[in-house]
Amino acid sequence: MRNLMKEVHARADEQNARMMTLRAGIALFAEKGYAGTSVREIVELAGVTKPVLYYYFKSKEGLFRAILDWAAEMQKEVLAEALDSPGQALNRLIDLFEKIHEGIRENRGLYRMIHNLFFGPTQGVPSYDIELFHRRMDDTIKAIYMKGVEQGELREVSADDVAVLILSLTDFCFHLDHLHPESMNPGRLEGLLRLAFRGLEKR
Amino acid sequence: MRNLMKEVHARADEQNARMMTLRAGIALFAEKGYAGTSVREIVELAGVTKPVLYYYFKSKEGLFRAILDWAAEMQKEVLAEALDSPGQALNRLIDLFEKIHEGIRENRGLYRMIHNLFFGPTQGVPSYDIELFHRRMDDTIKAIYMKGVEQGELREVSADDVAVLILSLTDFCFHLDHLHPESMNPGRLEGLLRLAFRGLEKR
DNA sequence: GTCTATACAATGATAGAC
């Protein structure tokens, strides 16, 4: 618990009650899920009192939504940048996921919270269009792949299937990275992407 | 909620209080997660009273463990069979996942509950070696792949990487199947496995 | 904006009768 405390209080310029509450919410929702986290825990970790949370976010659910809206904004920026990048499809994807990985390192809790929402149980959690995060990734991957086909680097198959192949791999890798950091050295995802591109058959 | 009721009461030969409670637990843990499910809901859905749950399973946590132990037994049997199957690696894997998919159709809730536990938040949930399910899958996939290498069908790369590639794809497909059944016609997973085997590069 | 104090429903669990 003291580890979380450090993470929450890390940024000296954001030590106002609102931001502290937001960051505590991220850390706890990520670790324990929405239903598993109590308002009492959040305010304790943030170092504020209950009325502070209700003042800024109206409710536990309001805090939840504020966090996700914030994350959606950040994702948009990263993906817009990736759509402009030059080079071969495989390398563009490797760069994109390298950039995402950097973002994760800076804000592990936030990414984990979204990952959990996407793959974990949904009932009991406030309804939120969480798939929007994946749809945007999906669109970006398809655009990069199709550019690769256009330029004659890649053979033409279903773009939907390619997106599933790439997304499943990267999601799983993030998951592995969370559970077994030792098994996910930096080059591993790159190697796996290359493997998916190249295939297993002899040639 | 009435849908769940039907699922829970489906099997006429298992309409005893213990089994009804177990099945209600599966259905609710799968949909709402462990923390999000209350004992009251479980017994209501099962059509029993609270002391019945505490009599058979000792606690909410005891019910949780009983469910997972039961699932682990079933998994063992399916994988043991797959290890004995003949044929080429790709076809053996396709058959294996076809068989798993059948098992899922018969017991959607149970598979979903395990999937959620694996990918969702873990704190607040009783500690259980949930990764055992994936380790066993991992071992089976590696064994089948390595046999394929031995027989000269496949090129030799890291078996760990191959297992990640296959597992990530199948997990993601199950996830898709749950969220968007219309996007996952029966042959889709097979097509995706072939794509992963064949690769995206021109040749 | 932030606090103390508290309202009030829901939770996991049990005692004791049958």
Add this chain to the structure above:
DNA sequence: GTCTATCATTGTATAGAC
């Protein structure tokens, strides 16, 4: 084995002072 009735605890949320 299964019930009714009830416990202590914790949950979200708010009123009202500063």
